[in-house]
Amino acid sequence: MPAVSPVHPRLTEVTRRIVERSRESRQRYLARLDQAASKEPVRKGLACTNQAHGWAAAPEKDKIMLREMRHPNVAIVSSYNDMLSAHQPFETYPAIIKNAVHEVGATAQFAGGTPAMCDGVTQGEPGMELSLFSRDVIAMSTAIALSHNMFDAVTLLGVCDKIVPGLLIGVLQFGHLPAVFVPAGPMTSGISNGEKSKIRQLFAEGKCDRLELLRSEEASYHGAGTCTFYGTANSNQMLMEIMGLHLPGSAFVHPNTPLRDALTAEAGRVAARNTALGNNFIPVGRMIDEKAVVNGIVGLLATGGSTNHTMHLTAAARAAGIVIDWSDFDDLSAVVPLLAKIYPNGASDVNQFHAAGGMGYLTRELLKGGYLHADVMTVMGQGLQYYTREPFLIDGKVEWREAPEHSADESVLRPITKPFSADGGLRLLDGNLGRAVMKVSAVQPEHRIVEAPVMVFHDQHDVLEAFKRGEMEKDLIVVLRFQGPRAMGMPELHKLTPVMGVLQDRGFKVALITDGRMSGASGKVPSAIHITPEALAGGPLAKLRDGDIVRLDAVTGVLQAKVDSAVWASRERAEADLDANQHGMGRELFASFRHAATGAEEGALSLGLAH
Known part of the structure; x- marks a missing residue:
């Protein structure tokens, strides 16, 4: 025992x-x-x-x-x-x-x-x-x-x-x-995860071709x-x-x-x-x-x-x-x-x-x-x-x-007396933008506080295009909204991980704020995700405008738009044209799910589970 x-x-x-x-x-x-x-x-x-x-x-x-x-x-x-x-x-x-x-x-x-x-x-x-x-x-x-x-x-x-x-x-x-x-x-195990991540970032920067990327992915998922x-x-x-x-x-x-x-x-x-x-x-x-x-x-x-x-x-x-x-x-x-x-x-x-x-x-x-x-x-x-x-x-x-008395590799698994950190690496962020979660276990301490102007997007592909045009070479917080369960089923947004990682590696202070998901592959870039209430359901994320200053502080648990309170209260909410996301690939069959979905903090459930 x-x-x-x-x-x-x-x-x-x-x-x-x-x-x-x-x-x-x-x-x-x-x-x-x-x-x-x-x-x-x-x-x-x-x-x-x-x-x-x-x-x-x-x-x-x-x-x-x-x-x-x-x-x-x-x-x-x-x-x-x-x-x-x-x-x-x-x-x-x-x-x-x-x-x-x-x-x-x-x-x-x-x-x-x-x-x-x-x-x-x-x-x-x-x-x-x-x-x-x-x-x-x-x-x-x-x-x-x-x-x-x-x-x-x-x-x-x-x-x-x-x-x-x-x-x-x-x-x-x-x-x-x-x-x-x-x-x-x-x-x-296939190729190392570090090598896989490196090739993905090189591809995002245009420094390797698609065939090289495919070979890397196949060596990982094999x-x-x-x-x-x-x-x-x-x-x-x-x-x-x-x-x-x-x-x-x-x-x-x-x-x-x-x-x-x-x-x-x-x-x-x-x-x-x-x-x-x-x-x-x-x-x-x-x-x-x-x-x-x-x-x-x-x-x-x-x-x-x-x-x-x-x-x-x-x-x-x-x-x-x-x-x-x-x-x-x-x-x-x-x-x-x-x-x-x-x-x-x-x-x-x-x-x-x-x-x-x-x-x-x-x-x-x-x-x-x-x-x-x-x-x-x-x-x-x-x-x-x-x-x-x-x-x-x-x-x-x-x-x-x-099980073994001692870890065979303390670079991956440690005893209770010598943890990697004293806390579990998950933060609740709260403020005038709503409630969000952030996984900080992969984020270095120096990147856990970002205060910068925002660039606001309604489509992840627009983020990638802005990166390719060189418009994101600065300290910034990317805001990707209208991604929640009611808007479009809350897709994961891994496509953004390589480009955000590139910007951080170039020395910029960057972060992501979204009512979508980044999931278990959330990595080194600070990401306030699952924001609730979502933009489509009356969430304040819909009030943000390009250039607004936002503070994301994973140390104190703050997610705050630094906008004058009177201006913030009177500001109209933005709307998004989501018609293209309601049809095709079976999405029309899920309209009732989107309409019934609870907020992310309630499990994003579309089922009747009231007990």
């Missing part, structure tokens, strides 16, 4: 206020969960015709077990497709899971598939405007898959940006069922598995593990390896064992409670995780009747130490993080410091101590051993 320190007072304080804030909505959620829970298979209450439809195509042996109504039936919900590297490995998982659950006297059925899109493919393209809302589509797809009421537990196969949050939101609507998330793991930088996809995997939804140590095991397949099989067996038909009932809706959510926030802060989770974790928590906001992230960030530096926050990738000690080492160190709630329920049972271990394949079976 690893050493566990008393919980840090700040965790206790933040958890207490989340519990109080969520009291009514959480009670309503749990009441519905208890109403749906049953000690007998829920399919037993279906009419004979319904039952026959439900197992008509099952193998004869499975039909016998399903008819007997004594054996667990495990749903498989998968985001498999073979275009995206992270999801291609899932092709073989259903067969592995089905074989594994048979070993413990259960059955499994492929309940349904969900979409899975890649922001890396759609970056800077119209398809990116569907990206955020694909999360809500995935949640609905998960609900449809489980709506047949045939199942006693769920295995969820997903990895990347919107997929895992969507699966979690969806399965929490079936919170009376046990759920185990099954990752695919990262691809092997095989099956997630991208190896620490963006939203790999932050998802960390999050599912530290919240107890994965098997311990499974997040960063490579696909298409014997250990990966063994972990997939074990995930199926664990799901079958955790049903109400046995003695180890672990419904996901009770497992994901206020303490588990706080542990998730801590994990993100301690590793410099994706800023997307200031929305995704917020949305998932609301799906379980738990209300969190950016002040919770900010207050925890002030005390949670940064123990990992993974690109873009450092030079190393997730494979080097995993080799240095990975999730088991990280979890044990955070427990030592009192930065995690140890007394939480996980898919392995009561207590987070299971997650200080790492898996090994011994004689064809998975065995867990304690």
Whole structure:
């Protein structure tokens, strides 16, 4: 049993206020969960015709077990497709899971598939405007898959940006069922992230051609598995593990390896064992409670995780009747130490993080410091101590051993006694421009305060054109507005990263302010993102004009337009012509999502999750 320190007072304080804030909505959620829970298979209450439809195509042996109504039936919900590297490995998982659950006297059925899109493919393209809302589509797809009421537990196969949050939101609507998330793991390391970033900046400056850029990108993204930088996809995997939804140590095991397949099989067996038909009932809706959510926030802060989770974790928590906001992230960030530096926050990738000690080492160190709630329920049972271990394949079976006592590489993973910084590197910025988040873990201290005139844009491509014309060779703050969920689905804006990096490297004081996203790849340039309220929803960002002086101060948490208060109060709001962003590439199908979307701090949800 690893050493566990008393919980840090700040965790206790933040958890207490989340519990109080969520009291009514959480009670309503749990009441519905208890109403749906049953000690007998829920399919037993279906009419004979319904039952026959439900197992008509099952193998004869499975039909016998399903008819007997004594054996667990495990749903498989998968985001498999073979275009995206992270999801291609899932092709073989259903067969592995089905074989594994048979070993413990259960059955499994492929309940349904969900979409899975890649922001890396759609970056800077119209398809990116569907990206955020694909999360809500995935949640609905998960609900449809489980709506047949045939199942006693769920295995969820997903990895990347919107997929895992969507699966979690969806399965929490079936919170009376046990759920185990099954990752695919990262691809092997390609060229260094530093080299990749260098080539991107050279291309932005016109110093290398497109073929050289393509060769660099292909050397980085070269095989099956997630991208190896620490963006939203790999932050998802960390999050599912530290919240107890994965098997311990499974997040960063490579696909298409014997250990990966063994972990997939074990995930199926664990799901079958955790049903109400046995003695180890672990419904996901009770497992994901206020303490588990706080542990998730801590994990993100301690590793410099994706800023997307200031929305995704917020949305998932609301799906379980738990209300969190950016002040919770900010207050925890002030005390949670940064123990990992993974690109873009450092030079190393997730494979080097995993080799240095990975999730088991990280979890044990955070427990030592009192930065995690140890007394939480996980898919392995009561207590987070299971997650200080790492898996090994011994004689064809998975065995867990304690993670290494010492980090194998302190340039990527450090002990609690020697953190990279004393805080978690996420800031809440507030002022007369609204509320925003900023990831500072990759921003050098000398760049964390910028006060400069603004250049205002309504389209990221206009920013790139202004850079090419040489109009941005000065201290400036780029304001890119009308990018929020209601305006155009809140696209990620990575296309701006190289040019902003070039300007900073040339010695200019630069920053970005936007109601769009920069996500897990937020890097060295200070970026106030997710501004809420967004410009289209009455946000003050619409009042800014070219040349206004703005102060972005990540030290004191200020985001302020330094405009005379009387002038600011009387100034009319700008409008944007968004007609071109409402049609084509399927965008017209998402009009209702845009109209219904909540603010970024409320999770940018278009779903009816009022509890």
